[in-house]
Amino acid sequence: MVTVLSGGTKTGEESGPAxxxxxxxxxxxxxxxxxxxADGVVKMALPVLATRLxxxxxxxxxxxxxxxxxxxxxxxxxxxxxxxxxxxxxxxxANGARLAATAWLTASATGGGLTLGTLLxxxxxxxxxxxxxxxxxxxxxxxxxxxxxxxxANAWMVGAExxxxxxxxxxxxxxxxxxxxxxxxxxxxxxYALAALALLLLVGRFRAPAPAPDAVAVPVxxxxxxxxxxxxxxxxxxxxxxxxxxxxxxxxxxxxxMPLYARQAMELGPREYGIVLSALGVGGLxxxxxVTRVNRLLGARWAMFADLVGTxxxxxxxxxxxxxxxxxxxxxxxxxxxxLWTVNARxxxxxxxxxxxxxxxxxxxxxxxxxxxxxxxxLVGLLAEWGGTRLAFGVFALAVAVxxxxxxxxxxxxxxxxFHAR
Numbered sequence: 001m002v003t004v005l006s007g008g009t010k011t012g013e014e015s016g017p018a019x020x021x022x023x024x025x026x027x028x029x030x031x032x033x034x035x036x037x038a039d040g041v042v043k044m045a046l047p048v049l050a051t052r053l054x055x056x057x058x059x060x061x062x063x064x065x066x067x068x069x070x071x072x073x074x075x076x077x078x079x080x081x082x083x084x085x086x087x088x089x090x091x092x093x094a095n096g097a098r099l100a101a102t103a104w105l106t107a108s109a110t111g112g113g114l115t116l117g118t119l120l121x122x123x124x125x126x127x128x129x130x131x132x133x134x135x136x137x138x139x140x141x142x143x144x145x146x147x148x149x150x151x152x153a154n155a156w157m158v159g160a161e162x163x164x165x166x167x168x169x170x171x172x173x174x175x176x177x178x179x180x181x182x183x184x185x186x187x188x189x190x191x192y193a194l195a196a197l198a199l200l201l202l203v204g205r206f207r208a209p210a211p212a213p214d215a216v217a218v219p220v221x222x223x224x225x226x227x228x229x230x231x232x233x234x235x236x237x238x239x240x241x242x243x244x245x246x247x248x249x250x251x252x253x254x255x256x257x258m259p260l261y262a263r264q265a266m267e268l269g270p271r272e273y274g275i276v277l278s279a280l281g282v283g284g285l286x287x288x289x290x291v292t293r294v295n296r297l298l299g300a301r302w303a304m305f306a307d308l309v310g311t312x313x314x315x316x317x318x319x320x321x322x323x324x325x326x327x328x329x330x331x332x333x334x335x336x337x338x339x340l341w342t343v344n345a346r347x348x349x350x351x352x353x354x355x356x357x358x359x360x361x362x363x364x365x366x367x368x369x370x371x372x373x374x375x376x377x378x379l380v381g382l383l384a385e386w387g388g389t390r391l392a393f394g395v396f397a398l399a400v401a402v403x404x405x406x407x408x409x410x411x412x413x414x415x416x417x418x419f420h421a422r
Contacts, residue, residue: 020203020204021144021145021146021203021204022146022149023201023203024144024145024202024203024204025144025145025149025152025153025156027198027199027201027202028137028140028141028144028145028153028157028202029153029156029157029160030195030198031091031137031195031198031199032137032157032160032161032164033160033163033164034164034191034194034195034198035095035098035133035191035192035195036160036161036164036165036169037164037165037168037169037172037191038098038102038169038187038188038191038192038195039130039164039165039169040164040165040168040169040172040173041169041172041173041176041184041187041188041191042067042102042126042173042188043064043067043165043169043173044169044173044174044177045173045176045177045181045184045185045188046063046064046067046119046122046123047060047063047064048177049063049109049114049119049181050063050064050116050119053114053115053116053119054116059116062120063116063119063120063123064123065374066120066123066124066126066127067123067126067127067130068127068370068373068374069124069127069374070124070127070128070130070131071127071131071366071367071370071371072367072370072371072374074128074131075131075135075363075364075366075367075370075371076224076227076228076360076363076364076367077220077224078128078131078132078135078359078363079135079224079227079359079360079361079362079363079364080220080223080224080227080359080360081132081359082132082135082136082139082358082359082360082362082363083139083208083223083356083357083358083359083360084208084359085207086206086207087136087137087139087140087143087206087207087208087359088136088140088199088202088206089206090132090133090136091132091133091136091137091140091196091199092196092199093132094129094130094132094133094136095129095133095192095193095195095196096196097125097126097128097129097132098125098126098129098133098188098192099189099192099193099196100125101122101125101126101129102122102126102185102186102188102189102192103189104118104122105118105119105122105185106182106185106186106189109181109182109185110181110182114181131363134366135359135362135363135366136359137157138346138358138362139208139355139358139359139362140206141153141154141157141346141350142350142355142358143204143205143206143355144202144203144204144206147351150347150350150351151291151292151295151343151344151347152292154342154343154346154347154350155288155289155291155292155339155343156288158284158287158288158339158342158343158346159284159285159287159288159289159339160288162281162284162285162288162335162338162339163281163284163285168281208355208356208358208359223360224360226357226360227357227359227360227361227363227364228360228364230353230357230360230361231361231364231365235410235415236410236411236415236416236419237349237352237365238410239406239407239410239411240345240411241364241365241368242368242406243308243403243406243407244341244345244365244368244369244372245368245369245371245372246372246399246400246403247307247308247311247338247341247369247400247403248368248369248370248371248372248373248376249372249373249375249376249379249396249399250311250314250315250376250396250399250400251311251334251338251373251376252372252373252374252375252376252377252380253315253376253377253379253380253392253393253396254314254315254318254334254380254393254396255373255377256376256377256380256381257380257381257384257389257392257393258276258318259273260384260389261318261389261393262276264389265318265322265389265390266322266324266327267322268324272324275324275328276324276327276328276331277331279328279329279331279332279335280331280332280334280335281335282332282335283310283331283332283333283334283335283336283337283338283339284335284336284338284339285339286332286335286336286339287335287336287337287338287339287340287343288339288343290336290340291303291339291340291343291344294306294340295344299413300344300347300348300416301411301413301416303340303341303344304340304341304344304345304407304411305404305407305408306336306337306340307337307338307340307341308337308400308403308404308407309333309337310333310334310335310336310337310338311334311337311338311400312397312400312401313329313330313333313334314330314331314333314334315330315334315393315394315396315397315400316330316393316394316397317329317330318330318389318390318393319390319391319393319394319397320390348416348419349361349362349365351419352419376396380392380393380396383395
């Protein structure tokens with residue numbers, strides 16, 4: 001095996017105890033925690049600010065959409081960018097854009113000039129920056145972390161993402177907004193600036209290998225097609241991506257419908273509903289802390305299979321009962337399973353995807369997941385309108401129930417052994 005100098009490039013030696021890249025893990029985990037905490041505050045704050053400017057549901061939803069729509073519009077092109085340039089520089093660029101957008105929002109809010117157009121424009125900048133940062137950070141990990149430590153690094157990074165963005169971020173955002181709009185937005189600017197400074201502590205080279213001097217220039221669309229073909233022509237990677245699309249649609253549906261279901265069917269107040277959402281975040285944290293032990297006990301294949309069970313229960317239990325304990329338990333299992341899947345999938349792909357393809361592969365793979373979430377949210381709304389919330393949850397539970405068949409047929413022990421032998 002090799003010391004990885006830039007992504008997946010391998011030499012012939014294991015990293016030794018003096019490998020300076022061993023200190024990169026806490027830097028990456030800290031960067032992930034701080035930026036995702038700020039992202040969680042932003043995702044909570046922007047729609048709230050929009051409600052102060054307009055009473056139109058469509059306009060408020062449009063502000064939220066600017067934060068996620070870039071995954072459908074620019075993710076593949078950003079993947080090409082990540083495979084051409086230094087990934088740490090791209091992270092600095094993403095955080096610089098975030099800092100500029102939040103500083104603009106802060107100035108507009110404190111100066112009394114905040115408009116819906118300002119929120120839409122700033123949200124679009126923040127959405128594109130999120131795509132760039134997420135794709136760059138994921139592609140940077142193989143260059144930053146020795147292979148034998150990647151599972152642990154991925155576990156801590158996924159745990160930081162889950163807790164900071166989905167759990168702590170909205171909570172902190174609510175407290176900061178209560179203290180004042182300028183304070184909330186100014187705090188996110190400080191967080192992005194501190195995260196950018198932390199990247200100075202990374203050790204290594206973070207650019208994909210440059211093409212040969214005599215190599216023929218490849219158009220951007222052709223490079224995007226290369227990444228898509230690489231994903232699609234590998235049976236295991238194709239299967240994982242298609243299953244992730246189903247799981248992500250289910251998560252999008254659950255997150256979209258649960259607030260209404262909790263209020264109308266379960267008759268929960270804000271505090272009780274917060275318990276259900278907290279169970280999701282706690283499950284994700286437990287999964288991050290337990291993934292190494294679970295992998296040793298069950299193997300990565302069955303750890304990922306556990307996510308299929310957990311996600312199915314997450315949407316099946318609301319279809320069967322309104323008991324808060326059961327629904328919260330389902331949310332816990334869904335959050336835990338999601339982390340087990342994400343950590344193992346990242347570690348697997350970082351091993352087998354060539355470094356010069358990591359940006360495009362990660363962008364294509366995330367297009368399946370992040371692109372499916374709004375589709376799931378839209379579909380569950382239509383189903384609930386037509387047949388009720390329990391039927392809607394039940395349909396999505398059935399969708400997850402069919403995923404074990406392709407998973408067990410294609411993600412076989414022999415296929416995984418072949419991956420590890422590459």
